[in-house]
Each structure stands twice: as structure tokens, then as C-alpha cells.
Amino acid sequence: MRYLILLCLLNPVITFADTSLWRVSKGDSELFIGGTIHMLSHRDYPLPVEFEMAYKKADMVVFETDIQAMTQQENQQKFITRVTYKGNKTLKDDLRPKTYSVLTDYLSSIGLNIGVLNQYKPPMIMITLVLAELQRLELAEAGVDEFFNKKALVDGKALGELESFETQLSVIENLAKGHEDEMVLSTITDMKKLSVIMTDMKIAWRAGDVNTLEKLGIMPMKSEFPELYQLLLVKRNNSWIPKIEELLKTPEVELVLVGALHLVGSEGVFSKLRAQGYTVELFENN
DSSP, X not given: OHHHHHHHXXXXXXXXXXXXEEEEEETTEEEEEEEEOSEEOGGGOSOOHHHHHHHHHOSXXXXXXXXXXXXXXXXXXXXXXXXXXXXXXXXXXXXXXXXXXXXXXHHHHTTOOHHHHTTBOHHHHHHHHHHHHHHHTTOOEEOHHHXXXXXHHHHTOEEEESSOHHHHHHHHHTTTTTOHHHHHHHHHXXXXXXXXXXXXXXXXXXXXXXXXXXXXXXXXXXXXXXXXXXXIIIHHHHHHHHHHHHHHTXXXXXXXXXXXXXXXXXXXXXXXXXXXXXXXXXXXXX
């Protein structure tokens, strides 16, 4: 499922540029918005200098959700509970026999046993496949979000979030609802070419190639799984806009860090902010 990969890996761009940080303003109010790659390799550091510049200017760093809450044992257990079957039901009951067979063979090829994962629902299976391949490619280290969360904690900067941990759990839990077979098979297909996808994504990130982002992210999701597009992007974008506007009313300066696909396209955060009269411009290292 390429859009699942994109949500984990991409940085945002709106036009051709050499950075992925943007200044949003209206009058004397301003904040910075940057896209995040949730998992990186050590080779991806240092980040573009604009990230550090915006961070230094910011009084608060705002993430999609509370990263500290995500690491708490009770919340991790809550996540596992939500993606685990209850009673005697198993993954085999949710997938067609052919899909289950393809998944079994793929897991075997990467050294995993279907029996160990049979208790988990399709969203957990999809996440497991992505993480396993990222680890194989040495791309499962701390990403932009975790990097700046740790940095802000050390520096004593205020932290904020655009949605609750519970909201993120609900999104993950419903990732494959009604399309379990298609999404599991799509994930397997994309795992076989993840290295190429990653290369394309990093080139797009560094170059600000909006056409690549649209082609690999927004367009496939809208055409193949429009319900998922609404769940993952549009609905959440709409809920974030009032919160971002509230941040713009404060005297403090915020650095907002969210996933790439939330920012681009006609229903992205930047388009919606512009429609509300805000100026969204490239934050450049002058």
C-alpha cells in the first residue's frame, strides 16, 4: 500500500524548491509548517538547514499527536489491544484464501511465520510488513518527529499536538476496513520495490517535486481507495485547520510538523489556509 509508505516516509512540498519548510502568516502573526519523515537512516542527517532555523525561532513545537504518549507502556498496550482479534477470530477469517496464501508465502520469504501474526488484524499486518522491510533497508531509525521531540524536551520548549492519541488509534484501526484483501496485497507488492520508492521519495523531498508527490501519493489513494483518502487525509486536515488558526492568534511562534500528504493537493492544509486568507511561502535560508 504505497500511500501507507508515503504517510510514513514523505516530506511536504508545494512548489519546486530546495526545502520543505514553510512560513504561514497573516499580518503580524506567523508560524512555520514542515513535513516529516517518520523513519530515517543515519545517512539522512543532518536535516535541511531550514528545519533548524525554524526550530530556533519557535517557542513551541507542535506534532500530529503527543509523541510522549505514544511511548507510554499503557498506550502501547492499548494499541496492541485495538489491532488484536478477540475470541477465536483470526486473520484467516478476514482474508480470502488466496490472499492469506500470498501473505503466508511472503512472510516466509522474509523469515516470519504467519502463525505468530495470525492474531493481528490487517492494519497491524500492513505495519509489520512495512517496518520489517524498512529495517532490512536500514531505514527504521528515528525520524524528523522524534528528533525534534527529543530536542525540544532537552531545550525546554513547549510541546503541542493537533490530535489526540485516541484519534490516531482510531485511524490506524480503520485503515483496511472494507478493503482488507486489496490493502494487504497492495502492501506486499510495494514491499518488493520499497528501495526504489524510497529513492524517489527522497529525491522528491530534496527537490520539492510536487508532480512526484501527486503521482505517488494523492492520486492513487483518491482513485483506488477514496474512503481511505477521506479518513487519512481530508477528515484530519479539516479538523486541524481551526487548531492551526488558533496557534496563529497567539503571540508565540510555533513550528508545526506533520506528514507530507496532509500539506499538498487541493484538499491539503496549505490550500485550506490560503483559502482562509493566510500567506503560505517558502521559508528560505537567506
